[in-house]
Amino acid sequence: MAKRSAPAGHGGTPATAALTRAGIAFTAHPYDHDPAAPSYGLEAAEVLGVEPQRVLKTLVADVDGRLVVGVxxxxxxxxxxxxxxxVGGKRAAMADPAAAERSSGxxxxxxxxxxxxxPLPTVVDASALAHETVYVSGGRRGLDLELAPQDLLRATGASAAAVAR
Known part of the structure; x- marks a missing residue:
């Protein structure tokens, strides 16, 4: 996988800039996003022709009063x-969308x-480690970034645990 930033005409995002700064190889996959799609993640998997298990969604939760990211x-x-x-907490609920946007940018x-x-505590579902590469949002609808799951952990300071059902 070539190390590169976002393709010409699509502009960089804080995500592509962070990966580039960290020297982490990734491939940007822009696509035409349909605002009417019922699931942005499943839309990305279908449009990019990738198994849904390799496309990861980023969710922000409130765990005992602090924001945490689950992937x-x-x-x-x-x-x-x-x-x-x-993350050593007791109770979790999905975070208020406005709080997730403010915190993440x-x-x-x-x-x-x-x-x-x-930066928030981040946990990536352990199933991601079974794949050579995974896809995550590039920081806007219609842009996914493909990278090795170990590089995702490194770039986010995440741990891996079974957090999907």
Missing amino acids: VPVDRQLDLKALAAA YVVGGISPVGQRK
């Missing part, structure tokens, strides 16, 4: 109890686990 395959759901346990549907405005 799970788009065809699965975030297990809030497992996420809380993975991204819009809902385009939140990337990489290059967030305020």
Whole structure:
């Protein structure tokens, strides 16, 4: 996989800039996003021709009053109890979308686990480690970044745990 930033005409995002700064190889995959798509993640998998298990969605949760990021395959759901346990917490609920946008610097549907405005504790579902590469949001709707799962962990300071159901 070649190390590169976003393709010409698509502009960089904080996610592509963070990966480039860290010297992490990634491939940008822009696509025409349909705002009417019922699931942005499943739309990305279909349009890019990738198995849904390799396309990861980034979800922000509130665990005992602090924001935490869970990254799970788009065809699965975030297990809030497992996420809380993975970060040493007791209770978890999905974060208010406005709080997730303020903290991450991204819009809902385009939140990337990489290059967030305020780095948050991040847990990537352990199933991601079974793949040579995975896809995550590039920081806006219609842009996914392909990278090795170990590089995703490194770029986000994440741990891996079973947090999908």
